[in-house]
Amino acid sequence: MEINLGKLPFDLDFHPSSPLVAAALINGDLHLYRYAADAQPERLLAIRAHDESCRAVRFVDSGRVILTASPDCSILATDVETGTTIARLEDAHGDAINRLVNLTETMVASGDDEGCIKVWDTRQRVCCNSFQANEDYISDMTFAADTTQLLATSGDGSLSVCNLRKSKVQSRSEFSEDELLSLVIVKNGRKVICGTQTGALLLYSWGHFKDCSDRFLGHPMSVDTLLKLDEDTIISGSEDGVIRLVGILPNRIIQPLAEHSEYPIERLDFSHDRKFLASISHDQMMKLWDLQELLDGNQMTQDGLPDEADSDDDEMDVDFKPAESSKKSKRKRQGKSRSSTSVSDFFADL
Secondary structure, eight states, rough: EEEEEOEEOOOOHHHHHHHHEEETTTTSEEEEEEEETEEEEEEEEEEEEEEEEEEEEEEEEEEEEEEETTTSEEEEEEETOOOOOEEEEETTTOOEEEEEEEEEEEEEEETTTTEEEEEETTTTTTEEEEEESSSEEEEEEEETTTTEEEEEETTTTTEEETTTTEEEEEEEEEOSSOOOOEEETTTTTTEEEEEEOOOOOOOOTTTBOOOEEEEEEOOOEEEEEEEETTTEEEEEEETSEEEEEETTTTEEEEEEEEOOOSEEEEEEEETTTTEEEEEEEEEEEEEEEEEHHHHHHHHHHTOOOOOOOOOOOTTOOOOOOOOSSSSSHHHOOOOOOOOOOOOOHHTTTT
């Protein structure tokens, strides 16, 4: 299934229990679609959420509310059923907001262009934690619930680990010459995989975040988004427009799964029932792939074909000069703050 969004998308998110998917667009719009396996997706909402670009979108409150974030430093809460504005927090950050991630049913985190991460608790109706985690834009975040630690990658080339229980930045990796753009946790919490601007995957061992334990080549261009399929396998979206199935330890690109377009893939996500894999790209399209068909097709074609890359050497290193980044020019668009709405007022209506 394909959806022509009409504008370049920055983010997408599936509803946690219903066949709905939301897209955040460069012109500040929020789109909401209903999808089904045997029908063309139907657009339910098209809202001008922000005056500047809409960079991030997440369903919260069991899917009753959509949060969006923007370079204008605001976070908007929109009612899923009616499309009406519930509340807008104008000065959620001091700098342009780049990412949102769900932590629990009642907690979300936001990251901005200057490396600041804030954690919002809807029960207490406050920003309960703020971390100066990195020195450049927050490119991706993921939450390790069993350790209450929030991990973030950044354009400064480092991986940070924020301890929510202790309210401190617990660890930060050494600076890589390569921008870190995406991350997932695999191997039952033992390995953290980071995608980079030059296409290498960096593997970090849990608890040893100062330097990566392995560098795995295979992607010809930047790895802009990563998605965990299982503990041993991830799905990558690259600047070359190819979606790949990647094995971790042993490290190998198992097989290309699909080609979105010749344009960079911005984001990947699974539907709530994992029947669909969604991808968005700079071609202004959202594609919903039948995940089982992709995997079954891969199983039929991969036997006998050489891997694109294979590495399980923890001491493997890379000798190359990173390409000049194109991510900063896209991400570092500062927004002008507006009059403040209190955090308590924002969450009181959720």
